[in-house]
Every structure is written in structure tokens, then in C-alpha cells.
Amino acid sequence: MRVSLNWLREFVDFDLSPEQLADHLTMLGLEIESVERLGQDIKNVRVGQIRSIEPHPNADKLTVCQTDVGDGQPLQIICGAANMKVGDKVPTAVDGAVLPGGFKIGRRKMRGVESQGMMCSETELGIGEDAGGLLILPEDVSIGTDIVSLLELDDVVFEIEVTPNRGDWAGVIGVARELSASLGEELELPDIHLITSERQQAADVSSVTIDDGELCPRYAGRILVEAEVGESPAWMKARLHAAGVRAINNVVDITNYVLIETGHPLHAFDLDTLAEKRIIVRRAEDGESIRTLDGVQRKLDRDVLIIADAKQPIAVAGIMGGENTEVGENTRNIFLESAVFNPRFIRHGSRSLGLITEASQRFQRGADPAMARYALDTAAALMREYADTDVLEGVLDEYPHPERPRQVTLRYLRTNEVLGDEVPPHRQSKFIQNLGFETVEETSTASTFRVPTWRHDVKEEADLIEEVARLHGYGAIEPEIPKIARRGEDLAPEEMRLRRLREFVVGLGYTECITLAFGNPEDTQAAGLNGGAGEMVTLMNPLSEKHSAMRTSLLPGLLRTCAHNLNHGVDDQALFEMGPVYFPRDNQTLPSQHSHLGLLLTGRRRPPHWSEDDADTDFYDMKGYVEAILEYFGLQSTFRETRQPTFLSGQAAEILAGDKSVGSFGQVAPGASRAYEIDADVFVAEFDLDVLLAIPQSPPQYRPSPPYPPYLRDMAILVPRGLPAGDVISVVWENGGELLKDVQLFDVYTGDRIPADKKSLALNLVFQSHEKTLSSNDTQAVWDRIVAQLQERLGAALR
Amino acid sequence: MKERLETIRQQALEEIAHSAESEALEQTRVKYLGRKGELTQILRGLSQVAPEERKAMGQAANEIKEAVATALEKRKKDLEAKELEEHASRNRADLTLPGRRPRLGHKHLISQVIEEIVDIFSGMGFQTATGPDIETEYYNFESMNTPEDHPARDLHDTFFVKDGVVLRTHTSPVQMRVMESAAPPVAVVVPGRTFRVDNDASHSPMFFQIEGLLVDKGVNFAELKGALMHFVHSFFGKGIAVRFRPHYFPFTEPSAEMDISCTVCGGQGCRLCKHQGWLEILGCGMVHPQVFRYAGYDVEDVTGFAFGMGVDRIALLKHSIDSIHHLYENDLRFLEQF
Numbered sequence A: 001m002r003v004s005l006n007w008l009r010e011f012v013d014f015d016l017s018p019e020q021l022a023d024h025l026t027m028l029g030l031e032i033e034s035v036e037r038l039g040q041d042i043k044n045v046r047v048g049q050i051r052s053i054e055p056h057p058n059a060d061k062l063t064v065c066q067t068d069v070g071d072g073q074p075l076q077i078i079c080g081a082a083n084m085k086v087g088d089k090v091p092t093a094v095d096g097a098v099l100p101g102g103f104k105i106g107r108r109k110m111r112g113v114e115s116q117g118m119m120c121s122e123t124e125l126g127i128g129e130d131a132g133g134l135l136i137l138p139e140d141v142s143i144g145t146d147i148v149s150l151l152e153l154d155d156v157v158f159e160i161e162v163t164p165n166r167g168d169w170a171g172v173i174g175v176a177r178e179l180s181a182s183l184g185e186e187l188e189l190p191d192i193h194l195i196t197s198e199r200q201q202a203a204d205v206s207s208v209t210i211d212d213g214e215l216c217p218r219y220a221g222r223i224l225v226e227a228e229v230g231e232s233p234a235w236m237k238a239r240l241h242a243a244g245v246r247a248i249n250n251v252v253d254i255t256n257y258v259l260i261e262t263g264h265p266l267h268a269f270d271l272d273t274l275a276e277k278r279i280i281v282r283r284a285e286d287g288e289s290i291r292t293l294d295g296v297q298r299k300l301d302r303d304v305l306i307i308a309d310a311k312q313p314i315a316v317a318g319i320m321g322g323e324n325t326e327v328g329e330n331t332r333n334i335f336l337e338s339a340v341f342n343p344r345f346i347r348h349g350s351r352s353l354g355l356i357t358e359a360s361q362r363f364q365r366g367a368d369p370a371m372a373r374y375a376l377d378t379a380a381a382l383m384r385e386y387a388d389t390d391v392l393e394g395v396l397d398e399y400p401h402p403e404r405p406r407q408v409t410l411r412y413l414r415t416n417e418v419l420g421d422e423v424p425p426h427r428q429s430k431f432i433q434n435l436g437f438e439t440v441e442e443t444s445t446a447s448t449f450r451v452p453t454w455r456h457d458v459k460e461e462a463d464l465i466e467e468v469a470r471l472h473g474y475g476a477i478e479p480e481i482p483k484i485a486r487r488g489e490d491l492a493p494e495e496m497r498l499r500r501l502r503e504f505v506v507g508l509g510y511t512e513c514i515t516l517a518f519g520n521p522e523d524t525q526a527a528g529l530n531g532g533a534g535e536m537v538t539l540m541n542p543l544s545e546k547h548s549a550m551r552t553s554l555l556p557g558l559l560r561t562c563a564h565n566l567n568h569g570v571d572d573q574a575l576f577e578m579g580p581v582y583f584p585r586d587n588q589t590l591p592s593q594h595s596h597l598g599l600l601l602t603g604r605r606r607p608p609h610w611s612e613d614d615a616d617t618d619f620y621d622m623k624g625y626v627e628a629i630l631e632y633f634g635l636q637s638t639f640r641e642t643r644q645p646t647f648l649s650g651q652a653a654e655i656l657a658g659d660k661s662v663g664s665f666g667q668v669a670p671g672a673s674r675a676y677e678i679d680a681d682v683f684v685a686e687f688d689l690d691v692l693l694a695i696p697q698s699p700p701q702y703r704p705s706p707p708y709p710p711y712l713r714d715m716a717i718l719v720p721r722g723l724p725a726g727d728v729i730s731v732v733w734e735n736g737g738e739l740l741k742d743v744q745l746f747d748v749y750t751g752d753r754i755p756a757d758k759k760s761l762a763l764n765l766v767f768q769s770h771e772k773t774l775s776s777n778d779t780q781a782v783w784d785r786i787v788a789q790l791q792e793r794l795g796a797a798l799r
Numbered sequence B: 001m002k003e004r005l006e007t008i009r010q011q012a013l014e015e016i017a018h019s020a021e022s023e024a025l026e027q028t029r030v031k032y033l034g035r036k037g038e039l040t041q042i043l044r045g046l047s048q049v050a051p052e053e054r055k056a057m058g059q060a061a062n063e064i065k066e067a068v069a070t071a072l073e074k075r076k077k078d079l080e081a082k083e084l085e086e087h088a089s090r091n092r093a094d095l096t097l098p099g100r101r102p103r104l105g106h107k108h109l110i111s112q113v114i115e116e117i118v119d120i121f122s123g124m125g126f127q128t129a130t131g132p133d134i135e136t137e138y139y140n141f142e143s144m145n146t147p148e149d150h151p152a153r154d155l156h157d158t159f160f161v162k163d164g165v166v167l168r169t170h171t172s173p174v175q176m177r178v179m180e181s182a183a184p185p186v187a188v189v190v191p192g193r194t195f196r197v198d199n200d201a202s203h204s205p206m207f208f209q210i211e212g213l214l215v216d217k218g219v220n221f222a223e224l225k226g227a228l229m230h231f232v233h234s235f236f237g238k239g240i241a242v243r244f245r246p247h248y249f250p251f252t253e254p255s256a257e258m259d260i261s262c263t264v265c266g267g268q269g270c271r272l273c274k275h276q277g278w279l280e281i282l283g284c285g286m287v288h289p290q291v292f293r294y295a296g297y298d299v300e301d302v303t304g305f306a307f308g309m310g311v312d313r314i315a316l317l318k319h320s321i322d323s324i325h326h327l328y329e330n331d332l333r334f335l336e337q338f
């Protein structure tokens, strides 16, 4: 909300610079988002009276005016406007004047005739949108008066963020009230001098009926007759402009002006358009509709509160008026509404109609029934003055269930316990009283207060404690480090394990990505994963089709990240992500959430180096990382060939730890790469960390290292080409006995030197004993057994 | 005999001085001091010398042996030094050639910031807790004192999975999950993903928050200030000013927002802080009694404070990053800077 400094000063007296005021309000909870200075660059613009208007000798659309600015000799001014007449008083920029934006005015020739200044429109003064003609000032202003002081253009506007709990701050008076409480200054609410006309009673002209007092606790109206709808006075336009509201006509402007001042929304109906001139507040009937002021035809239903006349809806209550009862140029008689509507109902209606207005925002924060009446009378008085209307005697004020004021008790000791400070009791009660609370009962330890009608947010003691804290000042409370009694058990032990795993994977040379946890069926299926109906958690209101569901795998995000980086010229990538994936779950309120780890490799195996040739990453690089990660968990890994659309067939495996499947890895299938616009060999792996972390781990037990050196012996064997190397190694282990400590495969050869259907494997066998240093004699028997078994079971032959 | 010893001495020292390489020097050593070396022979032959001369001769021979040995040692060191120098001049490493580096991985900035913040609070005694990203409306809103039709719900543009189930809009629901599972005292920090229907220059539909909750007998606002100021000074530095100003959150009362002095201008006013000199960092307050009632805690027995901060914003501020979208684009040229 935009609040003007001059306007505030009408209600409370204070001696603060604009900067101090901004700071003061911010520290009270009225956060100032910006401070804007108005009119300060306007100089030497004065009230001038037009003495004569002559046609310009050389230009049809210009006139030569003589304008008296109080300097004795009138100024000759060339003017392009046409709305003025002799005798009008207008803002006149004299030689040396400055207009908003630093625009300087001086003597100059226009089409051969000298112009000694400029007469201004409201746009040129920066106080309105009407650039069509000169700003005509009231007749009674004195010639020569400085325009800045006349229109109070020298003002400061504060943009205030009003929190949703404080509807009462959404008006100048509410802000002034807060200032008065915090500064200990009186709030000066002017008495309203409303002179009513006895020519008729309002009740004889119109009537108000409320169907449901729950939905409309108060509805007050006044009847204004023979209004002159026209322009508002310049000062009011300037204020509205400062508040960011467009001037329309005096009637509408006054309702807006009072809205800004009191925070209470008003609405003016053209009385003569109301069927039977009646006002009925009721729920809409299904099938009813209304064309609102914004020109939109809106369908209504039972959940929308409306104002109706005897026949049809004329306004969506508390949200927006209807077009057919709008006040326009030809309006003569007015029904002026000031009401209080149920906040929840307004919020509901505003959302279901998709219509958020100044009025709806205020009503849904809760309006003040007392202010409703004050605002109505203030507006009526202004209408009488500036719209030349009679205000009929009597108020149509339906207030079926005046809310009983709440009472809340504050214990002084409790305040100090919660704040960790010593605020003396008398200061506590003074703070609360300054805010408009009345003391009902007071003891030495506690006070009970009656909550003012504008404080819907104060419901219990904690709310009063906050009021004390605000006025005492949060800054006055001395900080203290809390002494925390530690609980025993760890609440999220997996967090620390995930964190260590992240360190480990980073240590392997991978860079961590965090991608959005959204997904969509199309991208998921493009990566060869399940993304059909019922397989993903979908969103009812997604941002876009791309984000229409929650991801079930980290691979789509990694592939997209890979493509992004390839597009930016980064060919070598080792990426990983650790994060949640989500799966629908039957018969449960919430879907299931798993932690996954995804890896992606592409490009060169190692950073390029001048001493060696580059080598591209391959399947066995990724396999090595997968093995390393399982070893990190202290688990033996085994692998099983898998066929999944994600992977190139023959280059993929399911990862097993014991008998548990913990993930899969492989080379990304060409179709999937294409779908992600990747033109490179990419290897990925994905682990389900929930499964991996759930595998019980016991602390490793110490095994003494043999004191005697190992005896090493190499074995080269020819085996059928298709035989998995793992089968050979298994046979070696099975027959190695106690002495065999390790088997390393160090070469695989296929080629010209051996038959085409064979491959050669070279193994390094490590024998070691705890008793002595071994020699070939000690191991010969084992060696022979291994060779024999390899031959018998696998058809292997020593080379 | 004496003359012979003197001749050997002179010859030996001369040969040592002229040995130009370690190998030649070793031959010299063998020639004089080896098992069959000239001096060794003489010393061995002393038994044949007349007893009255033996002592003097032995002494002289030993002196010469020692002198030769010393000279040999010295010459050996000189030659080794010379040879190392020659080796160095032939095999000098080019210090400007790049070394063989392993690939270096980087932890995502968000992870780094979360870990740092969690560690600061864990040092004060807070434990880590977590909760589900997809939450019931009850935990996300109702139990946080934000019932249906509460105006504060308008501030949360919520993703719905179905009626009653949302992507959590903040980490606060974990407060309730923790309190439901344990009796006070409770001291937790909760890092996690959060979601809002918002995607513009300064918002990402997914972002990270860290929630904090301390509940015990006698927890007060002064301690809330103390804990958070300790965090700011640990994370941003000792020289940073902190202020708390009243604000509104449905689940705390009194509520506050915490600002820190601008990390760019130090409070003078600049574009980043919108010329205010302050940057908003987090929301906090004393736990609302209504929240304790939902948790089944006795509002007369315990008090508590809670806070919630946006990890992304804090990361951007600390590292002068101009857009939140860098964080989730995962451009390696960005990630590798941290």
C-alpha cells in the first residue's frame, strides 16, 4: 500500500524525517519497501490567472495568453490547450521554472512570438493522467501562490507491505494509529460534519435486507440525491495519484479516497438503476450471472455472496460492482454502501471467480464494523462538498449481530518469560492501551483487555505478548545463546551417511548436480523408463507440461544436464545427483519417496595430458565406479546382464549386492541419447540408496596380515572366447585352498596369435602363508589342481 | 719401511685427487685399503717387523690408513655432488608443464551451504531431522495454524498432487512430525526441498529451506536472537550487523524477520539491498501456542522458537550470484567454481 506523509500528518503529529519514519514503521512490522519523493523537483510554478486569450498569428492550434502570476506585469504565454477561458486560474511555470524530470522552462520564441513561460496540465506536474488540457484550479486560490505548497505536492510516499493479519493497516488511519501508539502521540480523528437534508428520509427511498448475518455482519448505506458527477478537486486528484489510484470522477474518486484513508472499501450505486431501489444481501442463485465493472460476464453460484436489487445481482459483494448500476456522467442519485462481509466467504468468492481487487483483499483480512460507519459518513460529507449533493437524513444501517468484543488476559511474568527480558508491568499495559485496547481488569500480575474492533488478529495471550514486544522493540531484547539439552537418539542417521557418500563420490571425481525434482511421462519414457499412467505422481496444477509429474529416476535430469553441457562445449563430464524420486502408492495418503544416486560419464577417461594419448570412457570405467561405490558400502558386488530400453543391449547390467538388486548401469541406448539430443557415448548408473543403506553392515573385523612375503605366480590360459572371465576366476578360487590369497586378471587377449574362437586370459595368483615363506614346491599341488579343474570344467589350456 | 709408507701415502693421495669418477675412486680404494690393498698388506705384515719397531711402524701405518680413508671419503662426496649436478643439468623437470591431474569433483553449492549451516546449528546442539517432500495439507498448513481460507495461504502458491496432498511449500511441516514423534525437549534443524508455483527471474519452482525448532521449558526470544546471530556471524562473518523486525507468520507469535547488513555495500545502500542497507535473510518467531496444541504439547509447560531460511537466497548472497536459475541449470562451468 502507498501511504503519503502529508496524509499521515493529518492524523498524528510526529517529528521524524522521512528516513526515520520509514525505519520506525519497518521496525514496528510495517515493512517499507520503498520511499518515493514527490514534487521536490518542481520549482517556480505558481497560480496564474488568464487575463486574455488571442489567436496566434502564425499557428491555428496555438493561442497567445496574458497570464497574471502576481508580478504586476502579466506574462505572455503561448499555449496549445483549448479547455481554458479568460479568468481561469492555472498552474503557470514562469521563466526559470523546473518541472518533474528536471524539465526546465524559459523564455523562447514559438512560431515567431515570444512565450515567457508555460501553463501546465496535471500530467506536466506529474500528478495525474489527464494530458488533454490545462489543470484548472479552484476560483478561490490566490494568484502567485506556489503550486507545490498549494497542492501539497511536496510529499513522500511510502510503499508499505501489509501483512495478512493486519487488515487495519491497509489505510492511512490504521498506519497513523500504529504511529500514535508507538510514539505516544494522540491519534486525531477529525469529527465529521455531515449536514443532512430533511427533504426526505433515506428509509422512505430505499431499504436494506440481509439474508444471512453470518455472511454480512453489517451493511450501512446513505442516499445522496442530485449529485453533480464531474471532476474531483486538484488536491484530491494529487493525493489519489500519490496513492497510485487513477482519478475517474468525483463520486468514484471520493469512495477511493475514503478507502485509502480509512482502509474501508465503499461502493456507490446509481440509485435510479436499482429495481425498486432496494438492496438485498444474499447468496447468488445457481444460474444467475452479472457483468462486472471490468466488463466480464460472470456466472455465479450459491458460494458467492452478492448485492441484489429487487430483481437481479448488482454487485459481487465485497469484490466488484456491476456494470448496470455503475455511477456515470448522467447519474443523479446515489446509494452509497459501506459494509462488512465475512472474510472467508470473500476469499472463497474471490478465488472461485478469479477476481482479486482492492476491496476483496481488504475484506478477506477482516474489516472493522465501526470503521464502516465512519467511512460512510466521511464519504457522504465529501460528496456533499465536492459532488454538490444532498445527503438524505437517516442511515440504512443493518447490523444484526454486533460482535461481542473479545477479552484477552496478559500475564506480565509470562511476557518476560517468552521474551527473555524484563519489561515492567506498567510499560506492558501502557503499550497495549496505546494500541486502543481497553483495560477491563487489572491486578499486579495480569491485565485483561477488551480487543478493539479493528484487531481481528488478537485472539490470545501470545498475540498481546507480540504487541508488547513490538512496542518495546525487538532490538531492545539482549541476545543469548540457548543452552540445549541434547537428546540421545539420532533423528535422521541416514542424513550423515548420505553426506559421507556424497563426499566419496565427489572424491571419485564426479561433480554434483541438483536438478528440479519434477518430471513428465514423455521425458521419462524417452529415457527408456516407465512413465505410463499410474506410474508417476502427477500434479493437479503443474507449471507446465514439462513439470507435470514428479520424477521416478535421476537419469532424465542427468541426461538433460549432460546435453546442456555438451551444447556449451563441455565434452568431458562426470556428473552425479543424489536426491529423492517419487512413486505412487496404493492405499496410502502419501506417495513413496526414495533416495537415489545417479552417475553419468561421457567424453575422455581422464583429463587430457601432453604425455599421453586421450582415451574415451567405456563400459568398464563405469563398472569400476559402480564397484568402488559398493566397496565403499563394504559390499561384494555381482552383476547380471539386463535388457532395458534405457541401455544399449549387451552393455548393461543389474547391480546386485548379495541377493538384492540395488541398481543398474550401462551405456545409454542410441534412442534415448537421440531423444535428449546427445551425440556422444554416455554411460550412466543409478542406485536405490534406500535399498543400499538398508543392507545391514557390521564393522569390519581385523584380519592379521601374513608376516611372510607372498609367492606370486602368473598363469596364462586359453579359454573359449565367449566364456565369462568370472567363471575362470571362480574355479581358481574354489581350488586355491588356504594358501591362495588373491587372484588378479591382468590381461585379456584375442587376436592373430591364438585361434579365433579362443581368448587368452592372464592371471596373477598370490599365495601366502602365516607359517613360512612359500616356494614353488609348497604351491605346486594347488597349482596343478587349479590347472586340472580349469581344463576339466571350462576346457581351458595353459599357454 | 718408513720410506715405503711415505711413498704409498703420497701416491694414494695423488691418485685419489685424480680420480675423476666414482668408479675410478672405488678402484683406488681397493688398491690401497681393499683386502689385498697395499696398506692392508703392510698392516698385516707388521708381525714380521722387529718387535722394537713394530709399535712405531704400526702407528705410522694406521695414521696413513686413516688419512687415505678420510681423503677417499671427501673425494667421494665431492664426486657425488658433481655427478648429481651433472644429472640435474641433463634431467631438469620443466616446471611450467602441467602435471597429470586426477579429475576433480565438486559438491553442488546448495549441498555445501546446507552442510555448513547444519554444522553451525549442530555445534549449538541441534540435531538433523527430515520429512517427506510430498506432504498432507494437514502437516503443511493446518497443523501450522494455517487453516483452509486463511489469508496466509495466498502467499503460498501450492502445487497439489490431489485433494489434501501437496508438495510442501516450506520445511515447517517437519516441526509437527518431529513434535508428534517425541516429547520435549526438541532441538532440530531440517534441510529440505520445497516447492511453490512460481517461476520467474527470482523464483524457482523448487528451492531449498532449512527449518529450525527448539522446544523446552523456558526457551525465549532472547535465545532465538542469540542462536540466529551466532549463525550469521559464523556464516557471513563477525562484522555483519543483524536486526530483527516484527513480521507475521501464522505458526509463530511473536514473529520476526531477520535482516543482515548488506553484504555488498555494508549498509550504505546499493542495488542489491534496494538502497535499504539491509537484506532479508529469514523468518522466525516463538512457536504459536496453537501449533503446540496440535502437537499435544502443554502450552503452559514449554515454549519454543522456530525459524526458516531460504538456502538458495543465502547461497546467492554469499557468492554474489545474480540468478537463482544458475543453481538448477547445472552448467559445469558454474558448478566447478565452488
Ligand SMILES: [Zn+2]
Pocket (backbone or CB within 6 Å): B262, B263, B264, B265, B266, B267, B268, B269, B270, B271, B272, B273, B274, B275, B277, B278
Ligand atoms: Zn547494499
